[in-house]
Amino acid sequence: MFSSVQAHEGHEHPPKAKGMTEVVRTGNGTFTYENVLDWGKLPEDAKLGPTHGGVAVDKQGLIYVSTNGEKSICVFKPDGTFVKALALKARGIHGLQIVSEGDKEYLYGAQLGGKRDSKENLRALKIDLDGNIVMEIPNKNTGEIPGGVKGITGIAVAADGSIFVSMGYGSNLIHKFDKVGKLLKTFGGRGDELKKFKTCHGLGIDTRFGEPRLLVCDRAKRRLVHLDLDGNWIGVHASNLRLPCAVSFHGDHVAVAELQARVVIIDKTGTPVSFVGDNPNKKQWANFKVANEDQNPGIFSAPHGLSFDATGNLYVQDWNATGRVSKLTLVK
Template structure:
């Protein structure tokens, strides 16, 4: 598979910035449009803000959608753990404080019930993969103790994905770059990948998802510091490069034939099935804010990102995007 260049869409960047008849973010009571072509969205002001001026808390994690209930689950590095929202942005509850520090999450239905998988980088039970029900009850744990002596060591855990057969994949994107495969009960099956820039290697296997757009399921991996997405089959064999020239891709969400990519350098990009960009969302013209964890909320504009880290489509095509931010920030992009 050949890498896909982004250069031919450079002119489209002119249409990527939010534009709702006013300067983005100035009127916080009105939605701000962003996107281009068939992928236009409105950023909803004040979505997900907590009551009484409380802060969400540091966001260095992920977003998943429970399609059965419609609830949105947002992981945080704060003591309350995972926040659960209604689609309108109202907080329903918080769950699993012991799962503070979920760096990424995956969701699937098992035996008629929604379950959540988290890759826990920090917090009170750091460096484990944890499976939860939607109330936060722990159902499975994979840790250094249970994983055994895996290749490259058990450190720097950044991502988790679950295949249709229940196989669990987790990535050591802040460590030795190996991806480990486990069966549905947590037994280690194999390891693959490793650090590098060539075929089958990554320089930061930061996020990943199961990609079912090509027949047999594949693993689509964000190779963040190589600024690309790459495919492996579910046995760990290299397939090829899917997209290049991205702005440090952190995670992704697939809906139909398109894939949304959270790019740490202040943008969300939507790619088609061939890896070509079809829309840019919330592109930040202020490079001083790119990948900025400490940007104060009052310096962030509605519809403009600073450091997208986690995101998810819902079934209607709306996007929920989490910025990497010290105070905590989540944006709802409503599909038009």
């Protein structure tokens, strides 16, 4: 269903940063949250490194945060304790999801590389939870990929093992591969037409409607779009978003990381039910260089990746030069 999501315009005099020293409430109704102070600190006050990636949560509740820094993917306990860094050869994973396959879980990542314009490490990866790369695409099974893998941004994996990869910083094509990386089909592309994209950034498998759908963050067109798993157009799910980057599902709702300083939670009809971490200071919207000391508690500058956990808490990664990831606890 088509629905419009209207932005909150903020305040005439934005508040000055208070530092990460107080707990604040944010959101609406059932999806009201409190920020967790000093969550996700690294040992010896090390920095995450630039964050331009994603967040995933495994069945044990461990949180995986991809970075462009030397630690690549950082793993945390729910209380924010740093566990380990893994997949050090997979720096710069841009889109990140976790998938159960039998009794094992795997991380799937769209590796853009450490820099947006890097020509190295442009590939889709399957990584076990010990950090071993168990498959990459392209591989010997793949065949020719129209337009190559330039500008890879998003990845999603369906229940049958099909892997969807978006080229949001390049051709705006979406490629569908089988579970061993063979290219099955290609669809989408850049354009002003209704069924074309402008920065098909993040992807998700939407199971809220019975038959699974592919949910696409069509960022520059400020909308979420549904396709079937053969790439056929279903319709616009929500519009007038603030540059949607990534999605995460919890029951009948989807949380959307909006690069322009907000997370919005949307129901099955495409209607917004909660605005989380909405930043009234427009100078910080989609701003990579906001310093840690200028961040406000419970307020975002450039949400890029996010994930619900099993109980509805949110973990959100801002696009940020020094690295920022936040935990928001659902208020019961």
